[in-house]
Amino acid sequence: MKKIVGLLLCFILFSQNIYANPTFVLIQNKKTSVDPVKVEVNGNTLQSAFQPFAYGNRTLVPIREITESMGANVAWNNQNKTAQISLGDNKVVLQINSRAVYINGKKKLIDKSSIPVFATYPKENETKTMVPLRFLSEALSFNVDWNQEKQQASISNVKTVSVINTKDVSEDGGKKTADKAVDLTKKPDDKNTDQGEKREIAKKxxxxxxxxxxxxxxxxxxxxxxxxxxxxxxxxxxxxxxxxxxxxxxxxxxxxxxxxxxxxxxxxxxxxxxxxxxxxxxxxxxxxxxxxxxxxxxxxxxxxxxxxxxxxxxxxxxxxxxxxxxxxxxxxxxxxxxxxxxxxxxxxxxxxxxxxxxxxxxxxxxxxxxxxxxxxxxxxxxxxxxxxxxxxxxxxxxxxx
Ligand SMILES: [Zn+2]
Incomplete structure (x- = not known):
């Protein structure tokens, strides 16, 4: 019986390691347990070796990675630990460990749990500047969606890119060949007429x-x-x-x-x-x-x-x-x-x-x-x-x- 309990315990611990994926980071030198969050920007998963995480009820993301994928620009001032993020006409200034932020020059106080922090990822032994995703997204005119079940935050500033219709893509520079003309005569209800969904991907x-x-x-x-x-x-x-x-x-x-x-x-x-x-x-x-x-x-x-x-x-x-x-x-x-x-x-x-x-x-x-x-x-x-x-x-x- 002991053996079985032991095995079961092992199994639970083991599977938790895989599925629950608990993450620890150091925030102000304190070991802090955080939950990983998946972040999508305009439909693409944010790629980063440094896992965005939930801290309190906020999602914090590494500043360099998130601004790059938003197409925003970040200037970091190491002296006063401020980051100036700009995208189009919008400009946001954040300071590490400070509630004061500036949106287009106007001072605002953000929620305590949204304060930008330095987080050290122990495995990588790297310290990253983490900023609140929701605050940053909204300040830069992105929409934010939160999916509780998936623990996923999706932000976007573009309408879904319309899929290119192959009917409009002709490889011969606009002149439709006879073959293509035949292809186009297919009725919309034909079996193979999902051309609207398919794109021609050329190797060369x-x-x-x-x-x-x-x-x-x-x-x-x-x-x-x-x-x-x-x-x-x-x-x-x-x-x-x-x-x-x-x-x-x-x-x-x-x-x-x-x-x-x-x-x-x-x-x-x-x-x-x-x-x-x-x-x-x-x-x-x-x-x-x-x-x-x-x-x-x-x-x-x-x-x-x-x-x-x-x-x-x-x-x-x-x-x-x-x-x-x-x-x-x-x-x-x-x-x-x-x-x-x-x-x-x-x-x-x-x-x-x-x-x-x-x-x-x-x-x-x-x-x-x-x-x-x-x-x-x-x-x-x-x-x-x-x-x-x-x-x-x-x-x-x-x-x-
Ligand atoms: Zn670069």
Whole structure:
């Protein structure tokens, strides 16, 4: 009997570990038990190594991840521990451990349980700035839905993206072929007429003239991006511009049409960056970033992309560009590569219609990475790796008509 009770107890403990997924974080050095919450932004699950959680009756989310996926911009002031978050005309200023917030310059007091805090995730040994999801969403004009059963918060600021009707997508540039005309004669009640739901996902990109590549130097102007905790003079926004400055020349030498989202230290919104690519009907979009982590342990290069089954405006398989960049970056730099990640929540990946990838070219917080990325010769290697990746993708996945 004892044995059975023991087994049963083991089973209960074991299954709780799997299903209840209890999480502990440190808030003001206090071990605090929190419940994980799933967060969706415009229909996409927020991807983060740092689990959003319920604290009191509020959902707290890591600021960097949530603002990035909302397409908002965050500027962090380390001196007074304030974050300024802006999206469109809305501006929100939050301060760690403070009830006072500013919405478009107007001071407000938020609920005690909504106060932004630092939370240390013990497993990762990283400290993240956590902000209240509901407050932030509403201040930035997002709708918030809470599903108690799923423990899921969904926020959105867009109407559901309408699914592209294949009838309107013709691969021959508007001229309908006889085959397609026949296809379209099917009555709506025919068995196979869910064309409205289906999208044609092409493996290859068709290009008529020179391939247009939009290269996007992440951050800029008031948005510094990551600042190295080791050497604060090293800012992500400067590094990204250095890479794209070399990259554009490498690509132009190979007869690509290159469009840069920025060429100097200026602020450009995330949606605007995607719009530059869409309105120019670019074949390829590559965003350049650098990473940071509070632990200082994380290092290496990682390539992110938004899988087409998660982003309805995509018309091509997305992984091939990411893979080509991943492999060529590895070859060019010899640096360690982290696994490629699916990030349908990132604005520049989600809002661009063409194959797109985002390269995080190293950690400003890692001593080894920092030594590399502060050398011009290594920046050249990074640019060369990205250029080779684009070339490899074009050779294998772009068809010229
Ligand atoms: Zn960045």
């Amino acid at each position: 990109v068709k290009a008529t003239g020179p391939v247009t590549v939009v290269i996007d130097a992440g951050h800029g102007g008031k948005d510094s991006g990551a600042i190295s905790p080791i050497d604060p003079s090293v800012k992500e926004k400067d590094l990204t511009l250095k890479v794209t400055g070399i990259l554009k020349d490498l690509l132009r030498a190979k007869n690509y049409e290159v469009i840069e989202t920025r060429t100097r230290d200026e602020y450009i919104g995330l949606a605007q960056r995607a719009e530059i690519a869409n309105s120019n009907q670019a074949e390829i979009f590559v965003s350049i970033h650098f990473n940071s982590s509070t632990s200082g342990i994380a290092s290496g290069i990682e390539v992110l992309y938004a899988p087409e089954d998660r982003v309805k405006i995509k018309k091509h398989e997305q992984i091939h560009l990411a893979k080509a960049l991943n492999d060529e970056l590895k070859k060019a730099t010899g640096s360690s590569m982290r696994t490629m990640k699916k990030r349908p929540d990132l604005a520049v990946l989600r809002l661009t219609e063409m194959p797109a990838a985002l390269c995080e070219l190293g950690f400003v917080s890692s001593p080894t990475d920092l030594e590399n990325i502060t050398q011009d010769s290594y920046i050249e290697k990074l640019a060369q790796g990205v250029a080779n990746g684009i070339e490899r993708y074009v050779n294998n996945y772009v068809e010229f008509e």
